[in-house]
Amino acid sequence: MSSITGTKEWAGKNINIQTGCEHECRYCYAKSMALRFSRVEACNWKTTIIDRKKVEKGYSKYKGTVMFPSTHDITPANVEECLVVLDKLLRSGNRVLIVSKPHLDCVKLLCQKLSDYKTQILFRFTIGSADDELLSYWEPMAPKFNERIASLEHAFTQGFQTSVSSEPMLDRHIDIVIDKARPFVTDAIWLGAANRLANIIPRNCPGDQEALRKAAELKQLIDTTYIHGLYARYKEDPIIKWKDTLKKVLGIPASEEPGLDQ
Numbered sequence: 001m002s003s004i005t006g007t008k009e010w011a012g013k014n015i016n017i018q019t020g021c022e023h024e025c026r027y028c029y030a031k032s033m034a035l036r037f038s039r040v041e042a043c044n045w046k047t048t049i050i051d052r053k054k055v056e057k058g059y060s061k062y063k064g065t066v067m068f069p070s071t072h073d074i075t076p077a078n079v080e081e082c083l084v085v086l087d088k089l090l091r092s093g094n095r096v097l098i099v100s101k102p103h104l105d106c107v108k109l110l111c112q113k114l115s116d117y118k119t120q121i122l123f124r125f126t127i128g129s130a131d132d133e134l135l136s137y138w139e140p141m142a143p144k145f146n147e148r149i150a151s152l153e154h155a156f157t158q159g160f161q162t163s164v165s166s167e168p169m170l171d172r173h174i175d176i177v178i179d180k181a182r183p184f185v186t187d188a189i190w191l192g193a194a195n196r197l198a199n200i201i202p203r204n205c206p207g208d209q210e211a212l213r214k215a216a217e218l219k220q221l222i223d224t225t226y227i228h229g230l231y232a233r234y235k236e237d238p239i240i241k242w243k244d245t246l247k248k249v250l251g252i253p254a255s256e257e258p259g260l261d262q
Contacts, residue, residue, distance in 0.1 A: 007070050010067055012065065014067045014069075014071075017054045017069065019039065021072040024141050035203045055084055061094055062094055065122075066097065074106050086098070093120075094120065099124045099165070102151035118161070122162070125152050125162075128168050129171050129174070131145070132144045149184075152184045162187060165189075167190055167193070169194075170218065172221055177189075188241045191240060191242055192242075192245045193222045194245075197218070201215045
């Protein structure tokens with residue numbers, strides 16, 4: 001069996017309900033794939049289209065963990081529809097990994113409406129830097145650092161299982177994110193590097209020379225030396241886990257079945 005990479009490290013099943021995403025992350029793999037196969041134009045990605053059939057359909061019990069969403073985010077514009085689908089998944093007995101660059105108001109609503117399913121839910125909030133300037137560049141319309149930490153703290157204090165994804169790490173100061181997030185994490189903090197930027201950036205940001213330059217700088221920052229230094233600091237830390245982008249560098253065997261790492 002081939003090695004498991006990407007979202008398959010966390011879940012065997014991914015569910016999404018819309019095309020496009022308001023957050024407009026420059027490194028977005030989902031946007032890149034949609035552009036590659038001519039499903040959208042670069043300028044239209046932020047104009048989201050909800051698939052009503054996916055919202056209205058029924059959902060059965062799936063094998064293993066279900067990740068929701070993976071190709072868009074949960075935002076004030078779609079949170080009600082996301083809640084409809086999450087309720088169906090959870091009522092069917094699924095364990096759901098909810099992944100988001102979190103808006104605090106959305107997290108509060110999710111925690112309120114899904115409180116009966118706490119044992120079936122693991123929140124995973126993406127926080128790749130504590131630097132708002134960097135976050136604003138790479139993830140222009142996503143919440144800033146303090147709002148993401150506040151969202152994590154809220155889910156934690158409401159009794160939900162919580163985790164963080166620092167993939168991609170956007171600078172060499174991920175220790176700040178780890179220190180700020182650690183008190184509110186029940187599961188793990190995942191570290192990972194930006195992947196395939198040489199292919200993604202020209203597609204997502206056509207003609208944007210600054211984006212190409214910043215992508216090259218980021219690749220140089222999160223280099224082999226830095227990654228090995230991170231591993232030396234955190235290899236014995238039970239809360240830190242390593243995404244496939246770092247496992248390749250560190251020589252850590254990849255999982256051989258979907259969802260085993262979670």
